[in-house]
Amino acid sequence: MRIEELTLEEWEDEFPADGFGVFHRPEALQVLEEYWSGRLLLYGGYRGEQLVGLMPLFVRTIAGVTAVLSPPPGFSVPRLGPILLPASPKPHKRERTNREFVEQVLEKVGADDPLTLVGTVATPAYADPRPFRWHGFDVEPRFTYSIDLADRDIDDVMMSFSKDLRTEIRDAQELPLTVSVADVDAAAFVYDRYQDRFEEQGLSMPTSRDFAIDLVHALGDHARVYVVEGPDGERLSGILVLYSDEVAYSWMGGTPAYYEGTSVNGLLEKHLMSDILTEPELESIVAYDLGNANKEQLVEQKSKYAPELVSHYELKSGPLMSVAKRVYQELTY
CATH class of the missing domain: 3.40.630.30 (Gcn5-related N-acetyltransferase (GNAT))
Structure with a gap:
């Protein structure tokens, strides 16, 4: 070699x-x-x-x-x-x-x-x-959460969610909310909300705003900005989703957001998974990676989506x- x-x-x-x-x-x-x-x-x-x-x-x-x-x-x-x-x-x-x-x-x-x-x-x-x-x-196992989307429809995927998450999504569907793929410039909104969440927890945002925006622009069709809006067009929440050949990655966003007391993020996640399952340009995607499963404080919320725990390795x-x-x-x- x-x-x-x-x-x-x-x-x-x-x-x-x-x-x-x-x-x-x-x-x-x-x-x-x-x-x-x-x-x-x-x-x-x-x-x-x-x-x-x-x-x-x-x-x-x-x-x-x-x-x-x-x-x-x-x-x-x-x-x-x-x-x-x-x-x-x-x-x-x-x-x-x-x-x-x-x-x-x-x-x-x-x-x-x-x-x-x-x-x-x-x-x-x-x-x-x-x-x-x-x-x-040194070899240390690390973990991520992944939702299997191969040969499934959105109803099948939702049936695996926890009961309270399904209820939350149904309640959000009854509200005057709109979920859409926004222009890549909306990446700034998602980043800012994400940064606010870090600051609320006394943490420093690990990534610069310019880098996040430039990355989404550079990836073109391999990145999408999903947002959920209220009836007046106000953006409530969003997710930056990145795509490899077979996996969609929830990279940034999904910070807690509510409309009339109902969480909107379950609806947001359902919509982007439905797109993966139905849009021809995303037909090669067979899994949705929810990201970090190493922090205990994140596990309870992410586990409501019934993801598979997937291991990988950190090598130092x-x-x-x-x-x-x-x-x-x-x-x-």
Whole structure:
């Protein structure tokens, strides 16, 4: 196997038809590169002319210490990491491809150097993190929630929701509310509401407004801004939804909002899932990712949608990585 450093244009040319996360898309990587205060390295692994692996890495050096990260902190990118594209379905060949690709990428970035810190949070598609463990990395399971939408209709999906959520949605449907896909400029509204929610909880918003808006613009048809409005056109709530090949991601928004005492977010979520199930341009989408299932305070609300708990992995080269990520996040902007 050989490892080649790719340009963003070459990454786009080599980009697979499936098996990737939305932030692997070249449009997303380009926006991340524009905002990241460091370098973007794009690696491709080849057997002969056959592409077998891809890895985006964000690199920055401060005070002699180099951090190599995927995803970079400070942008609300939940997962990134390697994409494996083994040519053979045989398990032993897939394992060899994974092992050799990881080994050679880590060698490329100098992961054995004590002044180089490497960390990645992989997508659920990257199911075998053992090569990182064998290289001395800490391997920690992480979790997200996903709603299976394959071969279902919206009534079937809703029947799996909790009773109180179904009641909430039915009540909202009786009100003079409108749910629609808004112009991408409405991303600013969703961001501002999301930021307000963070501030109410005494937290700092991890992502800049400009980055969020630029990302939605750059993704084009792979992003939508859903909003719910009252009868006077006042926007009550919204969600920024991003799309990979098979998965829709609830990226930002969905903050608590009410009309005449009734929550409007269940109606919002139902509408966007109904679109996935009925619109031809979204027919490849088979799951809706509700996001973070690691925080206890978020679990009760998200579990009302009867999602599947899906695991993935955070891989860190050592205990200093957590400290480094916090420092880098503070220095991102």
